[in-house]
Amino acid sequence: MHAIALDTNASPKGMMSVEAIEQLIRTIDAQELDIEIWIPEPVIWEWAEHAHRVATQAQTDYLTQVKHLAVSVIPGFEGGPAFVMDVADVIEHIEEQLDDLWRDDGSGAVRILRLKDQPDAAILGLRDQILRTGAGRTKRDGTSAVKTGGADSASWRLVAATSGDLVNVVLVSSDSDAYRHFSGTDAPTIVKDLWSVKRELLKLRSGTDEAVLAVTETLRDELPAISEDHLDVTEVLGEHLLLTPQRDQAVISITRISRVLDVDEIEVSLGDKTATAVVEIEIDVSIDYVRWDHRNDSIEADVDEEYDVKAYARVSAEAVAAVQGRWFFDIVQIEIVDDRYNRP
Numbered sequence: 001m002h003a004i005a006l007d008t009n010a011s012p013k014g015m016m017s018v019e020a021i022e023q024l025i026r027t028i029d030a031q032e033l034d035i036e037i038w039i040p041e042p043v044i045w046e047w048a049e050h051a052h053r054v055a056t057q058a059q060t061d062y063l064t065q066v067k068h069l070a071v072s073v074i075p076g077f078e079g080g081p082a083f084v085m086d087v088a089d090v091i092e093h094i095e096e097q098l099d100d101l102w103r104d105d106g107s108g109a110v111r112i113l114r115l116k117d118q119p120d121a122a123i124l125g126l127r128d129q130i131l132r133t134g135a136g137r138t139k140r141d142g143t144s145a146v147k148t149g150g151a152d153s154a155s156w157r158l159v160a161a162t163s164g165d166l167v168n169v170v171l172v173s174s175d176s177d178a179y180r181h182f183s184g185t186d187a188p189t190i191v192k193d194l195w196s197v198k199r200e201l202l203k204l205r206s207g208t209d210e211a212v213l214a215v216t217e218t219l220r221d222e223l224p225a226i227s228e229d230h231l232d233v234t235e236v237l238g239e240h241l242l243l244t245p246q247r248d249q250a251v252i253s254i255t256r257i258s259r260v261l262d263v264d265e266i267e268v269s270l271g272d273k274t275a276t277a278v279v280e281i282e283i284d285v286s287i288d289y290v291r292w293d294h295r296n297d298s299i300e301a302d303v304d305e306e307y308d309v310k311a312y313a314r315v316s317a318e319a320v321a322a323v324q325g326r327w328f329f330d331i332v333q334i335e336i337v338d339d340r341y342n343r344p
Contacts, residue, residue, distance in 0.1 A: 005038040005159045007173030008046040010194055012235045016047040018097055020194045021110070023316055027198045029104040030273035031205050038162065039098065040113045040155035048090040059083040113158040121161055125154030135181040149177060156181050159188065172197055195314050195332045199267055199276045207268030214325040215275050215317055216263045223279060223313070224257050226331065238336035242287060242306060250289035254334060258282045258308055275317040275327065282308040283334070310338040
């Protein structure tokens with residue numbers, strides 16, 4: 001492997017995660033590997049568009065609510081956010097952040113694949129979208145059919161043109177169109193997310209049994225103390241398992257990890273610097289939903305709470321250099337597997 005290429009959805013919701021990329025860089029360094037991280041230019045554009053849209057909506061929502069609060073003379077909201085960047089500014093900001101990522105040896109960690117260096121990638125990407133070949137396809141947008149996939153095709157063609165041999169490249173993408181795009185041709189190894197990539201890298205050169213034990217003890221002792229704020233920003237899968245027809249429009253929030261059942265599948269890097277693990281846990285969940293009360297002909301908001309819901313947490317961890325046996329960890333994803341409401 002000589003390169004890891006990132007797709008737009010390498011991290012959740014099509015948003016760039018600098019922290020996740022930094023963790024990947026630290027894993028590469030911890031394993032003493034000579035691997036570049038590649039990011040096609042269209043991926044940066046899509047990250048920028050997504051971030052700009054979210055930021056603009058957040059600004060609009062805030063200002064709208066502040067106007068309502070002003071009527072009630074509620075203090076504390078006078079300053080407010082001042083988001084003034086246009087999407088070109090966001091692109092520049094993202095590229096600056098990527099340029100500031102470095103390897104331990106002082107070399108740049110990320111290489112941006114530019115369309116100006118491979119113009120055929122843009123031409124063939126547009127062709128794919130129009131002809132619906134490769135990544136090109138038609139999707140429904142309301143009552144209309146819209147051709148799409150040109151950006152994905154251009155990105156993946158940039159990766160192919162830069163590599164020379166895709167066998168030595170890993171593409172991080174949860175987009176099923178990637179398999180269709182590379183069908184019948186030389187293809188990279190496609191991995192669905194950055195955590196999975198780190199996990200495979202850690203398998204190449206294993207750490208010590210002492211580090212595995214230290215990671216286990218840290219997760220058993222400290223996972224239940226994780227704050228609700230931390231859990232609130234963690235990606236959650238399997239939420240549908242807690243829904244019923246009466247609350248299918250619910251918003252599900254994990255309020256705490258009530259118990260650690262098992263710590264498994266631990267992988268530790270050469271030199272005991274980074275690690276991943278899968279932790280079987282029980283969680284408490286708040287389910288906020290709106291329902292129609294037929295007796296009173298009115299809409300009512302309800303909150304249900306579910307306790308000891310079984311789930312799996314996928315965790316990345318890094319050793320704290322100053323403290324022997326101490327690990328700092330981050331929950332990458334929680335997958336709910338409790339199907340108490342969906343059994344036949």
